[in-house]
Amino acid sequence: MSFTLAIVGRPNVGKSTLFNRLVGKRLALVDDQPGVTRDLREGAARLGDLRFTVIDTAGLEEATDESLPGRMRKLTERAVDMADICLFLIDARVGVTPADEVLAEILRKRAAHVILGANKAEGNAAEAGVLEAYALGLGEPLRISAEHGEGMPDLYTMLQPLADEFDKRAEADAPETEVDVDDEDPDAPRAITKAKPLQIAVVGRPNAGKSTLINKILGEDRLLTGPEAGITRDAISVQTEWDGTHMRIFDTAGMRKKAKVQEKLEKLSVSDGLRAVKFAEVVVVLLDAAIPFESQDLRIADLAEREGRAVVIAVNKWDTEDDKQDKLKMLKEEFERLLPQLRGAPLVTVSAKTGRGLDRLQAAIVKAHTVWNRRVTTAQLNRWLAVMLEQHPPPAPQGKRIKLRYMTQAKTRPPGFIVMCSHPDKMPESYKRYLVNGLREDFDMPGTPIRLTLRGQG
Numbered sequence: 001m002s003f004t005l006a007i008v009g010r011p012n013v014g015k016s017t018l019f020n021r022l023v024g025k026r027l028a029l030v031d032d033q034p035g036v037t038r039d040l041r042e043g044a045a046r047l048g049d050l051r052f053t054v055i056d057t058a059g060l061e062e063a064t065d066e067s068l069p070g071r072m073r074k075l076t077e078r079a080v081d082m083a084d085i086c087l088f089l090i091d092a093r094v095g096v097t098p099a100d101e102v103l104a105e106i107l108r109k110r111a112a113h114v115i116l117g118a119n120k121a122e123g124n125a126a127e128a129g130v131l132e133a134y135a136l137g138l139g140e141p142l143r144i145s146a147e148h149g150e151g152m153p154d155l156y157t158m159l160q161p162l163a164d165e166f167d168k169r170a171e172a173d174a175p176e177t178e179v180d181v182d183d184e185d186p187d188a189p190r191a192i193t194k195a196k197p198l199q200i201a202v203v204g205r206p207n208a209g210k211s212t213l214i215n216k217i218l219g220e221d222r223l224l225t226g227p228e229a230g231i232t233r234d235a236i237s238v239q240t241e242w243d244g245t246h247m248r249i250f251d252t253a254g255m256r257k258k259a260k261v262q263e264k265l266e267k268l269s270v271s272d273g274l275r276a277v278k279f280a281e282v283v284v285v286l287l288d289a290a291i292p293f294e295s296q297d298l299r300i301a302d303l304a305e306r307e308g309r310a311v312v313i314a315v316n317k318w319d320t321e322d323d324k325q326d327k328l329k330m331l332k333e334e335f336e337r338l339l340p341q342l343r344g345a346p347l348v349t350v351s352a353k354t355g356r357g358l359d360r361l362q363a364a365i366v367k368a369h370t371v372w373n374r375r376v377t378t379a380q381l382n383r384w385l386a387v388m389l390e391q392h393p394p395p396a397p398q399g400k401r402i403k404l405r406y407m408t409q410a411k412t413r414p415p416g417f418i419v420m421c422s423h424p425d426k427m428p429e430s431y432k433r434y435l436v437n438g439l440r441e442d443f444d445m446p447g448t449p450i451r452l453t454l455r456g457q458g
């Protein structure tokens with residue numbers, strides 16, 4: 001049995017229905033031991049080729065002296081602690097209720113892997129509820145219908161890589177540093193995983209110092225080996241612990257140069273850097289202090305922004321600079337002028353050779369990643385929107401004022417917002433910029449790409 005899945009959610013969202021669907025006839029009601037798992041049903045589940053244990057927080061409706069919210073909370077906590085993965089169900093026809101929000105909070109804090117399921121999503125009656133579910137901060141909701149069996153292939157798609165991960169973890173003695181090949185798409189919906197390494201790419205022109213930097217991060221004497229012959233070399237990565245944070249560093253010229261199998265390969269072209277960007281959550285654009293902001297650097301920084309990655313600018317070879325203060329001022333001005341789309345992104349000076357500044361680089365990466373994952377509640381957003389509208393009302397093309405009605409954060413990584421409004425096509429770019437810059441300032445999201453979508457209503 002590869003893992004345990006807990007189905008959690010408030011009463012009546014369809015947990016038992018889903019439980020029965022996953023378990024089918026194989027239901028093995030376990031444990032009559034009083035007190036232990038009395039309220040948790042457990043069964044052997046099957047989905048495609050996956051075999052796992054599923055637990056359901058049944059019995060919530062039973063009357064006890066304890067209040068339902070209190071019981072629900074306790075039971076959910078227990079299920080969460082027992083499970084490897086939590087499937088959190090809401091009733092998409094009802095939408096998000098306060099009880100859902102209480103449980104979501106528990107899951108955000110306590111669960112390692114959460115999949116958000118919007119149940120009863122058959123037909124069209126559930127769309128509004130699905131949209132609302134984004135605001136729970138648990139990633140993209142999976143549309144399912146436990147009763148009609150819809151969405152099971154999608155559930156499989158979410159569970160399968162996790163199952164693999166658990167299997168791998170179970171294999172003893174995983175090497176500390178491994179080079180592997182990965183074609184995972186970071187944009188695909190997936191479970192939130194705390195244990196997942198932070199994925200970074202170090203990109204920059206040849207000779208910027210990428211390999212020196214990565215080897216410094218890894219510890220100099222750790223020799224990397226290349227991918228096995230025959231495996232696609234599209235995305236090579238190495239995992240490491242950097243100042244307490246588990247990171248996975250993707251594909252760079254430096255790594256490949258050091259990779260023995262790949263010795264004969266020439267330095268990577270820009271397109272290899274571009275590929276690394278696709279796999280990364282945070283892109284470190286490494287500049288050479290002597291020749292910063294070359295067109296190649298600008299191109300890749302811009303691409304990282306357009307791809308929606310968090311960006312950290314690192315200026316390398318800082319040990320060779322004499323007049324550091326003047327130089328830094330100049331760099332910051334150039335950065336603002338040449339990469340306005342990355343406004344507020346951190347700029348860190350480092351020396352890959354001596355290791356100076358690497359602690360600040362690490363901190364900047366972790367912070368950028370946090371910001372990239374930032375979730376603002378719908379309530380906060382709408383309070384904020386009201387103030388923004390009052391300070392600077394939207395324009396009135398042809399005498400008709402554009403009305404902004406409602407705002408919600410539809411996604412993270414990077415943060416994406418939806419504003420419901422009248423005449424979205426008439427909204428000038430300048431007003432969108434006003435909102436985006438305001439979001440950046442007021443919700444502390446410097447340097448991360450922010451997506452704002454206007455959606456018409458009625």
Ligand code: GDP
Pocket residue numbers: 009010011012013014015016017018119120121122144145146147148
């Ligand atoms: P639980 O309390 O969370 O275990 O919820 P149940 O599984 O008992 O389901 C509550 C009610 O929702 C039942 O009447 C189910 O038939 C119904 N239900 C469950 N799944 C679906 C679904 O996908 N679509 C619809 N329309 N109803 C569902």
Ligand code: GDP
Pocket residue numbers: 204205206207208209210211212213253254267316317318319320350351352353354
């Ligand atoms: P890559 O092509 O980006 O992987 O660059 P390398 O890591 O191969 O470095 C290119 C050259 O710059 C090498 O001669 C390094 O020794 C040198 N270099 C890298 N980092 C630093 C640094 O922080 N300071 C100085 N002075 N030289 C560096």
